[in-house]
Amino acid sequence: MIVLFGLAIGIVAGFFFEPTVPTGLQPYLPIAVVAALDAVFGGLRAHLDGIFDDKVFVVSFISNVLIAALIVYLGDQLGVGGQLSTGVIVVLGIRIFSNVAAIRRHIFHA
Amino acid sequence: MPELSTQAPPAPPTGRSRLLDGLLGRPSRGQVIVAVLVMLLGFAAAVQMHITHTSNDFAGQRRQDLVDLLDSLSSAADRADAQISELQRTRSKLQSQSRAKAAALAEDRRRLQVLGILAGTLPATGPGVIVTIDDPRGTVSAAAILNGIEELRDAGAEAIQINHRVRVVASTYVTDGDGGIIVDGHQLAPPYVIDAIGSAHTLGQAVVFPGGLSDDVSALGGKVSVQQAGKVVVSALHRAVTPEYAQPTGS
Numbered sequence: 001m002i003v004l005f006g007l008a009i010g011i012v013a014g015f016f017f018e019p020t021v022p023t024g025l026q027p028y029l030p031i032a033v034v035a036a037l038d039a040v041f042g043g044l045r046a047h048l049d050g051i052f053d054d055k056v057f058v059v060s061f062i063s064n065v066l067i068a069a070l071i072v073y074l075g076d077q078l079g080v081g082g083q084l085s086t087g088v089i090v091v092l093g094i095r096i097f098s099n100v101a102a103i104r105r106h107i108f109h110a
Numbered sequence: 111m112p113e114l115s116t117q118a119p120p121a122p123p124t125g126r127s128r129l130l131d132g133l134l135g136r137p138s139r140g141q142v143i144v145a146v147l148v149m150l151l152g153f154a155a156a157v158q159m160h161i162t163h164t165s166n167d168f169a170g171q172r173r174q175d176l177v178d179l180l181d182s183l184s185s186a187a188d189r190a191d192a193q194i195s196e197l198q199r200t201r202s203k204l205q206s207q208s209r210a211k212a213a214a215l216a217e218d219r220r221r222l223q224v225l226g227i228l229a230g231t232l233p234a235t236g237p238g239v240i241v242t243i244d245d246p247r248g249t250v251s252a253a254a255i256l257n258g259i260e261e262l263r264d265a266g267a268e269a270i271q272i273n274h275r276v277r278v279v280a281s282t283y284v285t286d287g288d289g290g291i292i293v294d295g296h297q298l299a300p301p302y303v304i305d306a307i308g309s310a311h312t313l314g315q316a317v318v319f320p321g322g323l324s325d326d327v328s329a330l331g332g333k334v335s336v337q338q339a340g341k342v343v344v345s346a347l348h349r350a351v352t353p354e355y356a357q358p359t360g361s
Contacts, residue, residue: 002141002142002145003141003144003148004133006144006145006146006147006148006149006152007145007148007149007151007152008152009149009152010148010149010150010151010152010153010154010155010156011152011153011155011156012156013149013152013153013156014152014154014155014156014157014159014160015156015160018157018160019157021157021161026161027172029154029157029161030158030162032154033151033154033155033158036147036150036151036154037151037155039147040147040148040151043144047128047129048129050128052140053140054139054140054141054143054144057140057143057144057147058143058147061147076172076174079174080174081172081174081175082172082174082175082178106124106126106129107126107129
C-alpha cells in the first residue's frame with residue numbers, strides 16, 4: 001500500500017513541480033525511467049515468488065538505471081547513441097514483458 | 111502401510127496471498143525503501159512525460175540525431191529541387207509542343223481555306239469582273255464559253271462561277287444543251303453571267319482583247335459586257351467527291 005502511495009506522490013510531485021532537466025541529462029531520462037520500470041516489475045515478481053529482498057531490489061534498481069544511462073552515454077560518445085538507446089529500450093521491454101507474464105501467472109493462475 | 115497424518119503441513123503462501131499481505135499488512139522496512147525508489151520512478155516518469163509533451167524544439171536532442179535530421183531534410187530538399195527542375199523541363203517541353211501544334215493547326219487551317227477556294231468547296235469574295243454574255247438568238251456555243259473561261263483562268267482568275275449556280279473547278283465540263291449550255295450537269299440558259307475573282311483589270315483585258323471571248327461571242331451573234339468590280343462574291347459551291355481511282359502516292 002505504501003508503495004502505491006509513493007508512486008502516486010512521485011507522479012503528482014513530478015507534474016506539480018515541473019522541474020527543468022539539464023540539457024545534458026535529457027537523453028538519459030527516458031532510458032533511466034524504462035530501466036527503473038524494469039527493476040520495479042522484477043521486484044514485484046520476486047515478491048510474488050516469495051524471494052523478495054529489499055537490498056537486492058535497491059541494488060538492482062540503481063544499477064539498472066546507471067548501466068542503462070552508461071550504455072547510452074557510451075553510445076553517444078561512439079556516435080551510435082540513437083541506435084544503442086533503441087537497443088536498450090528493446091531489451092528492457094522484453095524483460096518487462098516476461099516479468100509481467102510471470103506476475104500475471106501468479107495473480108490469475110493463467 | 112504408513113498411517114496418513116491427520117494434519118497436513120501448512121501450504122506455502124501463494125502469490126496472490128503475498129500480494130494481499132503486501133497491500134494490507136503493516137509496511138515493513140523493505141516496503142518503505144521500495145516506496146521511496148518507486149516515488150523516484152514516478153517523479154522521473156512524470157517529468158519525462160512533461161518534457162515530451164511540452165517541448166517540441168530540438169534542445170534536448172542528441173547531436174547525432176540532429177545531424178541525421180539535417181541530412182534527411184537537405185536530401186529531401188535536393189529531391190524536391192530535382193523534381194522541380196524535372197517538372198519545369200516537362201512544362202517547357204509541353205509548352206513548345208503545344209506552340210508547334212498551334213502553329214501546325216493554323217497552317218492547316220490556312221491550307222484548308224486555300225484548297226477550299228481552289229476546289230470550289232468554300233465561298234470566296236474579292237475584286238474581279240462580272241462578264242455578262244447576252245445571247246438573244248441562242249447561238250453562243252459551249253466552246254466559246256469554255257474558251258472564255260480558259261482566258262479568265264489564263265489571266266489569273268482564282269474563283270469562277272456561272273449564273274450564280276455553278277462553280278467552275280478543275281473538273282468542270284461545258285457542253286451544248288437544249289436552249290443553252292450544260293455545265294457540270296446543270297442546264298444553264300442565256301444570258302450567261304460569269305463571276306471571276308482575280309485582278310479586275312487583267313481579267314477585263316482577257317475578255318476584251320482582240321480575238322478573245324468578246325470577239326468570239328460577237329461573231330456568233332451575242333454580246334459581251336464586262337463590269338470590273340471591287341467586290342465580287344462567288345457563292346456557288348462545288349461538292350467535292352472522294353477520288354475513286356486516284357490515290358495519293360506515298361511521298
